[in-house]
Amino acid sequence: MRVVVIGAGVIGLSTALCIHERYHSALQSLDLKIYADRFTPLTNTDVAAGLWQPYLSDPVNQQEAHWNRQTFDYLLSHIHSPNAANMGLAPISGYNLFHEAVPDPFWKDIVLGFRKLTPRELDMFPDYSYGWFNTSLTLEGRRYLLWLTERLTKRGVRFFQQKVESFEEVARGGADVIINCTGVWAGALQPDPLLQPGRGQIIKVDAPRMKHFIITHDLDRGIYKSPYIIPGIQAVTLGGIFQLGNWSEVNNSEDHNTIWEGCCRLEPTLKDAKIVAELTGFRPVRPQIRLEREQLCFGSSNTEVIHNYGHGGYGLTIHWGCALEAAKLFGEVLEERKLLRMPPSHL
């Protein structure tokens, strides 16, 4: 069975790992390759702040809530490990702030210790009148990708730097199954009018005194358009930019000012913080994630494609649940082709 995963962001690498862990011993042979034109540190995953937190509103597809939970539980089970920090994983607590009272989010029982903010806590944030406190997880994109890469390499999975121009080229190269994890660029392989870039820009600073995430919300303007401060393993990410349809990969000085002023207003001590990086990325925005099978016919053979893209600003948050689902779809393909010689291992 020859499998090609296209894409080496968090979705590509985690899906590859999930499939390999479950089916490697169940198959006569599993040859799994990863094709991508961008690897860490040049993927969108590398730009993400790395905080586990879904959007505030219920997902269009209820399965996504389940996949979010599966991801949190999976990550939580790793925080006891001495290697957690190497994975880019650590618990972190913090504040979500609002200008008015809002209903509790669907994920309130997934995170730990979710509660409303007390009046004294709200006094610390004079522009806001309502909020939540909870303990969540940091999963830093770059470290996690490096960790996934190491796990995959140890399993004999090979990586190829190349720009895939079509599914056909990969199929004719011998792939039986193609896993499409091309994220925001999926439209280049197959037009998808539902997929759009949600451009984000972030500033990374040195601010080791900051131990909490602070995410503000402006419900009129929409998600990620209000300042946020998210400490990672080492640096702190400042953000608050979300521009639908903007493909500019260049850092924009007006956006820089928006982020800087907004975050310094929220946390005045940041004004003395040293800037260590500034990055632009594209959230792969879609009304819901495309996670489904498609059969493509090239010449005489059928090639199975499993699409797994369109995770918006919550890719790290939902990645493992989606990887499990993609692995399940892969299992269906194997069953249909009567390829399984033993039940798949469930790790």
Add this chain to the structure above:
Amino acid sequence: MDPVRVAVVGAGVMGLSTALCISKLVPGCSITVISDKFTPETTSDVAAGILIPHVYPDTPIHKQKQWFRETFDHLSAIANSAEAGEAAVHLVSGWQVFQSIPTEEVPFWADVVLGFRKMTEAELKKFPQHVFGQAFTTLKCEGSAYLPWLEKRVKERGGMILTRRIEDLWELHPSFDIVVNCSGLGSRQLAGDLEIFPVRGQLLKVQAPWVKHFIRDGSGLTYIYPGASNVTLGGTRQKGDWNLSPDAEISRDILSRCCALEPSLHGAWDIKETVGLRPYRAGVRLQKEILARDGRRLPVVHHYGHGSGGFSMHWGTALEATRLLKECVQALRAPTPKSKM
């Protein structure tokens, strides 16, 4: 009117914060802080500086709560101001976990810290050896930054700093009118107080920037406090032990206990050992005393004996020491009664 000349003995967190309080609240004083040791060589520089009170058996609870609240409010104001960086004061959230259910599930300071509540079952899963826990948000100071910040503020207000080892409080007479004794363990000698003794604490200061929460075992012996520039791992409580040299076996034990609470600490690097002697006393000594010898009088305000609770109580007790000093100043300025024939 001539200024009242005040000598503050000791330049740890008590000496410097008392000097600052006096400079703000008692007009007409000239203040000199005198000590043989200054930051970074004081006990306060070793302390983690987290605001979690230690209970003093000999002090009424309402007083301790007042001192803690005053300290919390004072540091909270700094944390929310432009000075937060210089003073290295910041908020930190975390958990205090117990291996058996404590007699007091809600401590006296629960409503002074932020967001105090019992840990949920899901949160306790992270600590398989522990059956009960408290989650809250508190403040952390870092002696090595806070002390210089205090010293700067004292100097800005005209306070003077003098490096000198005082062997006897009478050395300060007649150059000074009132002495404020913040000499911690030094009071065994300077005040002849044998009720104060060291409780040795060995600590590790490590690099582990991913640790964002404090974790404290309810026994108080094992703790992890993430700070502005490092993570403090502790500790020990060795009564009557004056030894300031770190013990390698103890360091291994501390690291092992902390890794049991937070396994990711196995990845910590740049591990530095340090030792501090807590100035332990059953109650903080906040008291006026008039020393008398050969017809000479020297008013002293004692302000020492904070044990494990120094940072947690420092501003509240400094305010109280300042009130006592004000009484001494008023007594000095009062017209002397005519002697009866």
